[in-house]
Amino acid sequence: MATVLDGIIGGVREDLGRRRAALPLTELEGRLAAVAPALDPMPGIRGAEGVAVIAEVKRSSPSKGALADIPEPGLLARSYAAGGASAISVLTEERRFSGSLADLDEVRAAVRTPLLRKDFMVDAYQVTEARAHGADLVLLIVAALDDALMRDLHDQARELGMTALVEVHDAAELERALALGPALVGVNARNLKTLEVDPRTVTELLPRIPDGVVGVAESGVTGPADVATYVRAGAGAVLVGEALVKDGAPEAAIRAFIDAASAVRATARPGAAGE
Ligand SMILES: O=C(O)c1ccccc1NCC(=O)[C@H](O)[C@H](O)COP(=O)(O)O
Numbered sequence: 001m002a003t004v005l006d007g008i009i010g011g012v013r014e015d016l017g018r019r020r021a022a023l024p025l026t027e028l029e030g031r032l033a034a035v036a037p038a039l040d041p042m043p044g045i046r047g048a049e050g051v052a053v054i055a056e057v058k059r060s061s062p063s064k065g066a067l068a069d070i071p072e073p074g075l076l077a078r079s080y081a082a083g084g085a086s087a088i089s090v091l092t093e094e095r096r097f098s099g100s101l102a103d104l105d106e107v108r109a110a111v112r113t114p115l116l117r118k119d120f121m122v123d124a125y126q127v128t129e130a131r132a133h134g135a136d137l138v139l140l141i142v143a144a145l146d147d148a149l150m151r152d153l154h155d156q157a158r159e160l161g162m163t164a165l166v167e168v169h170d171a172a173e174l175e176r177a178l179a180l181g182p183a184l185v186g187v188n189a190r191n192l193k194t195l196e197v198d199p200r201t202v203t204e205l206l207p208r209i210p211d212g213v214v215g216v217a218e219s220g221v222t223g224p225a226d227v228a229t230y231v232r233a234g235a236g237a238v239l240v241g242e243a244l245v246k247d248g249a250p251e252a253a254i255r256a257f258i259d260a261a262s263a264v265r266a267t268a269r270p271g272a273a274g275e
Pocket of ligand 1: 240
């Protein structure tokens with residue numbers, strides 16, 4: 001039976017076919033020389049106070065429908081950066097998430113913060129496209145890729161100076177992800193079959209991520225308490241969409257996430273008050 005992910009990827013492939021026909025790969029590659037080198041997000045993510053927040057520009061989703069209009073993604077991105085986001089995720093999938101590469105362009109023009117192109121990557125063309133539009137990171141969803149293609153896309157991202165966020169939903173996918181030697185592994189709490197969010201997916205899998213690899217907790221952060229739960233489970237970063245795009249004050253919301261994470265780390269330190 002076709003899953004939600006299959007449906008999304010079917011649309012992604014059709015849209016990709018149209019873009020590739022309009023701009024063949026060799027022409028797209030020709031544009032790379034004019035783009036500033038990719039930023040390395042890892043120092044900012046590893047060195048973040050409390051937790052690294054990856055703040056997402058997300059207009060709609062298959063699970064929730066319309067979330068926010070976001071007429072000026074660049075302005076939202078500036079608030080994210082001012083709040084202390086370590087990276088900004090821009091959903092570029094058009095049909096279900098109402099995103100676009102134009103959003104990526106606008107956000108790139110607005111901030112110097114590392115940018116993640118958040119899409120359903122199934123073809124090398126999309127990775128090149130991400131870089132040509134100024135992205136510094138790409139998402140690789142293990143459930144959407146076989147091992148050979150996943151490795152090719154991961155290698156390609158590295159060759160372009162980019163960093164991959166490799167996303168998993170269960171232990172078997174985590175094993176496949178770790179075989180790549182990734183810098184960033186995301187555990188997504190959203191089940192791609194039911195679209196339900198279960199934070200236990202994150203709290204169970206994050207502790208299995210080895211030291212040296214940053215674990216990113218994705219989906220289901222509704223407020224600081226969720227961030228604290230994920231940080232206690234070992235998250236070095238949290239990726240947050242809905243809660244930020246629906247918050248009238250995203251800058252303050254990000255600061256509250258960071259403060260909640262810092263409080264967890266302060267109480268976890270040896271000799272902290274109360275121990
Ligand atoms: O958000 C969805 O409904 C969704 C459905 C199917 C595949 C992916 C989906 N979301 C992508 C994401 O990973 C989230 O946008 C991201 O983790 C942020 O989640 P949230 O903070 O819960 O908006």
